[in-house]
Amino acid sequence: MRHDDKHNQGATRIERDIMGELAVPADAYYGVQTARAIENFPISTLRMPRSVIRAMGLIKRAAAAINHELGLLNSQTADAIKQAASEVVEGTLDAEFPVDIFQTGSGTSTNMNANEVISNRATELVGGVRGSKMVHPNDHVNLGQSSNDVIPTAIHIAASEMIHRQLTPALKRLHQALRAKAGEFDKVVKIGRTHLQDATPVRLGQEFGGYARQIELGLERMKRAQSALSEVALGGTAVGTGLNCHPEFSAKVMAIISKETGCSFVEAADHFEAQSAQDSLVEASGELRTLAVSLMKIANDIRWLGSGPRCGLGEINLPETQPGSSIMPGKVNPVIAESVTMVCAQVIGNDVTVTVGGQAANFELIVMLPVMAYNVLQSIELLATSADNFASKCIAGIKANEERCKSLIEESLAMCTALAPEIGYEAAAKLAKEAYKSGKTVREIAREQRVLPDTRLNELLDPWRMTESGGPVGSAGG
Incomplete structure (x- = not known):
């Protein structure tokens, strides 16, 4: 079941588009095209992630500024759009974005949702009423743009910014926690294992140093993911030709957004590639999948090393976070590590969806952008929160069981x-x-x-x- 739109009850206003008239909730900032999308796609409870809505606001705000600079918008209209777009960026208008993820494959419904919300809010700011289009969603807010270049650009911005602000800091904290344990455990000698069988001795610190290096390499992979996302489609408009777009528009807009986000974005070297495919997003998802594989290995090793406490390997003692059984008193389970493994499974599955989406590229347009966005951004968020949790609630509190390590070596x-x-x-x-x-x-x-x-x-x-x-x-x- 999908969540009801907050505007479903109460008075309405009538709006018109090329398909005719439709009732829109009177207090809604969105308009007729968003209302049609709500009717057309009653599929799920999944909505476009906040990070994409924020990115849409960044694009529309920068676009208004540049269109004014280029002499294409008057100052009053540009200022109103910028203020309305800022409210989208800040999240105060999030409730006005009710369109399902499973919508038109280009994300046109989401682009028009943003255009209408910003249009109506900007119209209010210049003294008009919602629905009057004093500030027009297409002619003003969407000036020089198309859904076909805005949506992939917004996805790249959202993903890169989330990696920069959430995932990278979390991985750095996990890396530091693992490096600290590598140093702490450097004098603890234990038995190594290959094929799950006894092998020659290693130091527990060497094992943890290996885990730390995996995360260090994961940080390098996140840089590569951001590099893949740095080229954006904005400026190609409908099919990559740049029709109805000023030739300086994209570079100027992306310069503003690069400064605001702290991430590097440039106009695509070839707009036909940038809009007809999303190999870059598939690549970024692949880097996330590799990170998930690394975390899965580390979390599973932690589970095995801490197994017991008496009848398993028991070479490390994990922090006790909660009772582990509803029937066995005193049992404590490696729940933090288990939660990490489930996140990794989800991220690996998400990558399959993104890969399939990347194949849905027909001629001049790729048509699975919303679901690709949802899965990539969910992967980034899950990896960030689980890495942080893993570091603070598990890794930081691990203790070595030195006596157990010594006894197993000699045997x-x-x-x-x-x-x-x-x-x-x-x-x-x-x-x-x-x-x-x-x-x-x-x-x-x-x-x-x-x-x-x-x-x-x-x-x-x-x-x-x-x-x-x-x-x-x-x-x-x-």
Whole structure:
């Protein structure tokens, strides 16, 4: 079920467009084309994200300023549009954007929704009444623009600004938390694992350093995503030719928006590419998907390392955030890490939708822009909030279970790997098998069989030495 529009009850006014007359709620700032979209698309409760509405306001405000500068709008009209658009930017008119995500594939309904809201608010500001079009939605607010270049531009602005203001800071905080733990745990030696089986020792700090590097690389991927989003379609109007648009319009508008957002935007090198496809948005979504894969790996490792507390790996202790069971008293679960994995699953699924949307590019226009926008922007928001939560409520409070780490190392059959360069692979493998059958450690079997003097044996079986490069050269297993 969709949410009711706040204006559904009460008095109406009659507005006309090229399709005829239609009743519009008297107190609505939107107009007839928005009203038609509300009727045509009763699909879901999903609405265009706030970040896109903000971006629409930024575009319309900058457009009015530049159109006035270029002599295409008088100062009174331009000033009224700028003030009305500022209210859209600030969010005070958010309730006036009721159009469903599942609408016309170009997002025309959303563009006209913005044009009508700004038109009617600007009309009030110059002394007119709503619906009179003293400030016209098409002739004035949409001057030099088309839905086909405004909507993809707004999506790029919204996505880049969200990465800049929300996701990047959150990833930096997560990176710092992981780096701090890498340092804190640097002296804790534990068993490594490959194929979920015992492997040679590593330091817990090395594992966390690997996680930190994943997020560091994720930050680099976000820069690449912003770079992909930096070229915008504005200025191409209907099909990329720039019909009805001043040749200086796009560059001047985007210069204003770049300064206001702190993100870099430039007019597309080729408007036909920018409007007929959205490879850039698909690329950005792919970077988000890769980040989700990184977070999934880290969160799952955290869950496994903290499993137990007595019958699992138990090498780390996770912060206790809430009771974990309605039937098992005292049980505490890795709920923060679990929430991260679910976010990652959602982001990976969102990327599939964006990829499919990117294929819906026919001739001079791509026609799945609203759903592509919704999914990309949801991915950015989810990754940002979950990374922040992961850092503060999980990573920051992790403690190493050093005794557990030590005991598991000595029991590992993989300790025999350090003996292979001196006694040979076959002899080391035989030791491991005998240790497994007898229930003894590799060290104990090696001492019983006197394969090496005790001093040398202790040197080679020193777990710390195995976590550093250097030493004898030989087969290291696989």
